[in-house]
Amino acid sequence: MAKILVVDDEEHIRLLYSEELSEEGYDVITADSGYKLLEKIEKEKPDLVILDIKMVDYNGLDLLQDIRAKFFDLPVILSTAYDTFKEDIKSIAADYYVVKSFDLSELKSKIAMALEAKYSQEE
């Protein structure tokens, strides 16, 4: 069972993602901020991270840079309210991005693709 870490400062998003992704068979853990995120990743060893770009105290794109520097092949999906972040070159270090929505079909599809890509390279 793949373990997914959801990093988002909005509680309802963490709850929504947790419920729906758990139903898909994923083991979901959450974090409400970027605080000590790298330590959490080190400890929990998730297979994939869903990262909110705009949190109150943290910039998701900066966190993405930190994650990539330490865990170069950990899949990261950016979750965002708007897609204007694409103008920032840092965003290309993400596997995929999804615009936040109550319909999680796109997120689920991107999760499957990112995990499939990672596992296919590890074989």
Add this chain to the structure above:
Amino acid sequence: MSAEIQVDGNQINEAEIVISIPSYDECCDLANTVVKVDRGLNEFFNSRDSVIINCDHTSEDGLREIFLTTETQSPKIYITGNGSGGEGKLLRSCLRKVIELSASKLVIIEPRAANVQPGWILKMIEPLEKNFQFVAPIYVHHKDEDLLNSMVVYPLTRSLYGWRIRRPVGGELGLSKELIERVLEMDIWNGYVNNEGFAVCLSTLAMCFRKPMCQAFINQPRKTVEKGEGEFLTYFNGVVGSVFSLMEPLEKYWKKVKWSRPTAILGIGGEDAEPAEELETDVDMLHEKFLGGFRKYEEFWREVVSQTTYNKVQEIRNLDMNHFNFPAQTWTTILYDFAVAFRGKDDEYREHLLEALLPLFYGKALSYVKRTERMSVQQAEDTIEAECMVFEENKPYLISKWDDD
């Protein structure tokens, strides 16, 4: 056989950082490149043991003297070959020299880049200090720049090997000692790789080996001397031939890969990016060259690509300039069909195949230029990314054709 001259007053037995500068007849301003590289080493890595190596392909145009007489603080080593085996063979001599010197970091700087800056040395070496083992640059670029890379090499290497290295064709690259050792173990060298494809070969191997890799953002455009038509044909054949020819020995790596993965991006921040130079693309010339291909290669295309794709190419032929569109799906299947046709053939057939692909490339380039005419660089990049997804989605088609061949 290669020959070597050392210039530092002392014998160079060891170094931590090696900067390799390959050079050839058409090389631009070697002295300027050497000076900028030396300045970068002194400015940012002053306390390190560094050496600059010139791998000179022909040594018939005075480059040896230029390199040896350019004053530098860093010691220099000049390596030349007997002219056979191409640039790649010499660069392999350089890779072996890096191992011999026990150097942990190598950066290859192409003197074709006329505006190499000392800061580029920092940007390329810094990731190697952070345990990345392969560094490819991302320059500020015009959306129409280097269309061979954007339309062919990037989508193909990305879909084949599963890593989004935006500029696998180099010119500047950074490699760790560990990666160099793996590269030298491989027996994959051929005429294409040796002549124009060494950089794409190194990028490909880094992707296959899954070593930590990243892209370094260089906040300047890379200015190069524009290639003449004959030179572009040689470059096209060398680079595309390298990608196609590597598919055979690296089959076990690319066939298992699904979708693609991003890499880290380093070097962001600091000074504002210098804007790319304006570029005027001659769309009429591209259209003419695309249509000209039908006179010479129409029948050959019919042999290489599927009937559906061939029919689509005929449809595109009849589109006027205002409605010209070369769909990503058609382009993807063309490249995949050509890659399969390349497999196991003799040199003569392969040369003909690559020449026959060129007019189709001009058609695809024209379609992209027209489509992105009013787009920003970011929007054009999104277009390229979307087309890359078509390559990834159609990879099962490639595998099926490859297995049936």
